[in-house]
């Protein structure tokens with residue numbers, strides 16, 4: 491069981507990206523908080539006691555928040571407060587110190603793209619550009635004010651383009667991570683989510699669902715005889731044939747070298763058995779055309795309908811055991827998993 495769980499429990503691209511974003515936002519808040527602590531000392535030394543106390547409070551709050559939320563998502567309210575407070579400090583600084591006060595606006599503008607995700611970052615950066623630009627024009631000679639407002643707007647525009655490109659790249663990466671490049675089918679990364687959805691629908695609406703584990707027979711022999719590239723061509727054609735029979739809402743995954751998982755929502759054992767037979771005969775009864783030869787390939791399948799109180803690992807194991815049984819009984823056949831022994835629901 492542990493092996494099945496390990497095989498399918500890969501972190502998804504989304505999980506990895508989420509963890510990365512949490513780390514970046516946390517680090518920015520750390521850096522911002524510590525910078526404020528240092529700045530407050532500088533303000534004390536300059537004799538600006540009021541400003542120093544305000545910055546010190548902000549510094550203590552944000553280093554505390556960064557420490558408290560380590561490894562977790564920092565709540566939006568804290569992030570808004572972080573950017574908001576630094577914006578107020580920067581505006582006061584521009585107003586009081588003129589050009590010297592502008593320096594902090596640039597890193598703050600860039601930080602918006604990291605502290606808020608996607609379009610929220612663009613909106614925050616645009617808002618800050620407007621606030622700083624207007625303050626600069628108002629508080630400085632017009633020549634300086636316009637220059638500062640323009641450079642801030644350029645940074646905002648470049649950052650926004652970067653965010654849009656990054657979100658496109660993210661979509662592409664996600665697609666690549668969940669797609670098997672040889673067959674174009676989904677790979678195992680989406681399996682857990684799809685099975686959990688099916689289990690949810692069963693528990694909530696009593697909708698049946700059945701899975702099939704399908705494995706090509708003696709594929710090693712085919713590879714050894716015709717070569718790996720030839721084997722690849724056959725795998726592609728098998729994937730096409732499997733898809734040609736299935737319904738739109740059925741899903742096929744390539745979960746191993748020559749192993750496929752088919753998920754049939756709204757389908758019970760009897761109906762799934764018919765589909766499995768169809769898949770088996772579609773593969774076994776028509777030759778495959780490789781580059782240099784035509785070959786006959788057979789397919790073994792294990793079918794398992796979801797049974798109450800099963801976990802997704804147990805469900806997969808049931809289909810896997812049925813597949814093993816099909817292999818053991820001579821291959822090129824369909825085996826249906828035995829219904830699991832009655833079990834009472836585990837306490838929530």
Ligand SMILES: Nc1nc2c(ncn2[C@@H]2O[C@H](COP(=O)(O)OP(=O)(O)OP(=O)(O)O)[C@@H](O)[C@H]2O)c(=O)[nH]1
Pocket residue numbers: 672705706707708709710711713717718719720721722725746747748817821
């Ligand atoms: N061409 C090709 N072969 C692959 C790929 N992934 C795995 N294989 C091969 O698939 C074969 C699987 O061999 P086995 O696990 O022994 O299974 P089998 O020969 O099909 O035997 P049974 O499953 O018991 O019928 C190995 O030779 C792998 O190298 C792939 O992407 N392309």
